[in-house]
Each structure stands twice: as structure tokens, then as C-alpha cells.
Amino acid sequence: MTEQKAIFRSGYVALVGAPNVGKSTLLNQILQEKISITAPKPQTTRNRILGIMTGPSSQMIFVDTPGIHRARDRFNQILVDTALAALNDVDVICFLIETGRADHPANEAIIEAIQRLNTPVIVAVNKIDTVRNKQELLPVIDRFKGYMKFRAIVPISALLGDGVYALLTEIEQVLPEGPAYYPEDYLTDQPERFLVAELIREKVFHLVHQEIPYAVAVTVEQFSEDQQRHRIHIEAVVHVERDSQKAIIIGKQGQMLKEIGKQARKDIEALLGCRVYLGLFVRVQKNWRKNPRVLAEFGYGLK
Template identity: 40%
Template sequence: MQNSKDTKILFAAIAGHTNAGKSSLLNALIGEKIASVSPKPQTTRTRITGIRNIGETQLVFTDTPGLHRAQTKLGDKMLKAAQEAVSDIDCVIFMQDCTKPLGEQEQTMLDNLTKQKTPVIFIYNKIDLMSEKAKLAPLLAEAEARWHPRALIPVSVIKRDGVQDVLDELMQLAAPGPHYFPEDMLTDQPERVLAAELVREQLLYLLQDEVPHGIAVVTERFKEREDKDLLDVSVLIYCEKESHKRIIIGKNGAMLKKASTRARQELEKFFRIQVNLQTWVKVKEDWRNRDLLLEQFGLSQKD
């Protein structure tokens, strides 16, 4: 822990509905890809911590699972992780897709944060998709009147428009205190977890809508060879049905090969080393409602 009279620290949670762009914002704020992103909702399943050091200031971000109506035990645990993340935090970055209305869960969370006097940076994301920009002004005015956030910032994370404004607000909120993470640390996620998430991300991009939510990826082997610059990574892809297994593998293994190739390229980009990636698919029926498997897959929120 680095401690001096000049250092500052800020803990911020990124919250909002599923698919609002929270993980994309985390990656943009950190400057590196540490969280999986995809067009599918509920991409993030657990809390992910990202760290950004700017001068003497350390910004610690928690990317939370999106707010949604839970239909499985996994969904319940994801909601619990999101709700716990916004408690005992310095500020909340609340993200909303500007092309969609605020839901009941989001409004309740904002009401509670306002009552608790938690500083909120309210972000309306995806402004690049808003055909009529004039519609943005009433949305900002409504949010200001009801919740009085510290800042209201329209952004397009995908185009990096407005991201620096978010960072500027966060830097102003940082308070004197020690740094809790090493200067060169980007995330608290183990390398095995990052590898599994990069594989799952590609499956989310490529598979049909009914399959991705029933997929878990676990890294079985993660070891760099001693005789050459090569990283051996073996992962198991778990799904809930035999029919889903056939879809994941694809005709003559084409889908699994495509996902594995894309995942290997992402792994090599992140770890900056040549990667030998091996993937297998197994069926674990109804794993999202089985506590033992959720714990085994690293998806069980500790009480």
C-alpha cells in the first residue's frame, strides 16, 4: 500500500441496466480491455475491479452485473453483486442507454442513492445512436430535477466521446488517502479468469440468443512453457443442453473453431505472447440453478 500525504484515492461503482455499456466504459476508463463486452445483455456476471493511476491519484472501479429481472439462481447472485457494489462506495457512475427509458429497478436504485447522499455521475450513453439530439435535453432535465446528480454527462463510449469528461469529474472527487493497489496493476481478476472471460466473450458474439446465457467457461490449464515464449491455455465450455453443445461446436466443428481463433487472438493481444488455446465443450444440465456448480465456476457471490 502506497501512502503519502500527496496521494489520493477514489472507489467508484459502475451501475445501470444490462447492456448499457458499463463494461465498455470500464475498459475505456482503464485504457485496457479487462472486462468482456458483447451486444448480448448480462455479459458481466460478477464484480470486476479495474484500477487506473493518474499521477498521484488512484481510481478504483467496480463494474457490476446489469440490473435485470432474475430468473435463475445465477441471476439472483448477479443482482446481489450489483446491489452490494453500490453500498459503501465513494461515488456511483450510473449508466443509462439514452435510446431506452429508465426502468423501475434503475429508478429505485437512483432514489436510494439520492436518499443516501451518494455522489452520482449520471451518464447517458450511446448518444451516437440518438437520431434526434433534441430529445436528449428533456432526459437530462428530468434526471437533474429528480435525482440532482453531481454531474450529467452524455457520452458515446464506443467513440470515446465524453469519456475524458467522466475522468475529470472522478479526479475532482478523489480524496487524500493511500493507494491500495500496485501502480502497475490493472485489475484484481486472476489471469485464469481473464482468459475464460475472453473465450466467453467470443461465444457471446457468435452464438444464437438462447445459448449464451447458459454458457460458463472455466480455465483448466494456464501455463507458460519454459523452453519458448508460448502460453498454453485450456478451457472447458459448459452448457445446459446437448442441443446447445451441438450449436457451440457447429457443423464439422466450424463454430467452435471460429470462436477459439478469435479468442486466441484476443488472448495474445492481452497477454502479449503467443497462445496455444485448447477448447472443449461439456453439458451440465441446469447449472445456473445449482449452487455447487455456481461456486465451482466462480460465480457464487460470497456472503
């Protein structure tokens, strides 16, 4: 009797969609780990973020991307270019749409971009937990079927995990045969410094309102082991564009910055699995979003 060799599949899967549809939430749900930050505001994700899921029969390398939208300035164009560039080198595209907002104006542009490629596309209709009557999903799915040939259309709730296994099954089937590219315990290729900076930025998105989070970038200036105190010593800078923004980030008697630091430290400790000292500083870097040198320094744009 000949032994049948099991097929192993591997490849890259881009998560694309309009801003705020739940791409990063889906990545975290798949990995059961917070690799990519999320917020109820659009344009949260600014970089291409890799999340690696290794199972018995496949390795799926997910690429989270910034939301695609009509960019009105240079910085947003960088975000959109980052997302579109990620589409070029993947094996499968997972196109997320939001149940209640399937007609998002960005979807047309996304379909146009993916139609030019010869890559299989799977649509995930997200946030189904927000519709009480699941029959309401049918017209959305039907309409989408008319736009182009999709491999599958899968209703999911990235937040609760519903339908995510079905989505992964569909994705796996489309991946080419091949070996694992990364060791099986690898979750991301992002350095810890980047993940730490992102967790701080996420708290700014959650705690500070209006347009201010968009003017914020975070860099980690120091990351070292404090052997005496058995903890990691981290110092990070929250960059803003104007003095008035600095005052808001710091808050009355430093309360806002303290809260950002407290919440971020909790998440960073969970990420690193050890105690952390987090020192936060706020610095004004005038109009950094318009400055190519500073943008590159902060890690934005195509690498």
C-alpha cells in the first residue's frame, strides 16, 4: 500500500476594503492575538501588517492594509498606495465589505483595482452580528455577485468570530501547494518596537476625540531590559503637529497622557508577557504629515 502524502498549502492573503470595515479586527480574530490595532474611526491602520496563521494543512500569511478611500492629501495617498501595493504580490485577496455599508464609494475603486489582477478574490461580508434578520444579507450578496467573479462570498462577524472558520476554509482551498515560509510559531514579522508604538497610538485613537489621532505618530526611543527591576523599560514619543494638540494629548494636569500610558502599558505587558515601565513624552513636529523625510522616519510609505 502506498502512503498518501498530505497536501500542504501556503501563501499570502491580502485583507482589503474600505476604512473601518473590520480588516484588523479580522486579523486579530484569526490569530487570537492583537497584532493589528483597531478603532471605531476610519484610517486606523497605516502600514502593511503581516499576520501568520499556521495550521496542520496550511500556512496563510495575512496582509492587513490601510483602508482604501479617496485620498485628499499626501499622507492619505501614502496609506492608499500602501494598501494597493499589497495587492500585487498575494495569492488570494480577501475583500471585506460591511453589511450595512456594502455601497461604500470605495468599493467601486477596489473592484476596479482587483479586476486588473488575476488573483482569486473571496468576499467577506462583515459585521453580520449587527443585522437581526439574516435575510437582509441576501440582497447584498446578490448585488455583489453581479460586480465580478468572486471565488466565494462568506458572511462573517470578525468581532465575534462567526463564519471565520468557513472563511479560512475557503481561503485555504484557493492557496497553492507549497511549504511553510515562516516557522510555525511565528505570528508576525513586525518588530516588537513597532507593535508597542502601535498599541500606544491605538489608545490615542480610543481616548482622544475629533481629528487629533490623525495628527499623531508614535515612535519608541528606548526599549531595554531593566534586569534589576525585572521589567522592560520603554520610552516612547507621541508626535503631534501643533502646540494645541500637545496640550490636549497631555490633558488637564497630565491626566490624558497618564490614561493613554496606563491603558497602553496593560496591552504592552500582555504582548511581551512581562512587566513594563512605559515613559511617554509629547513632542511637536510641525506638519509631519507633509514632510517626506519625517514620514519615512516614522515608518510610513512603501518600503
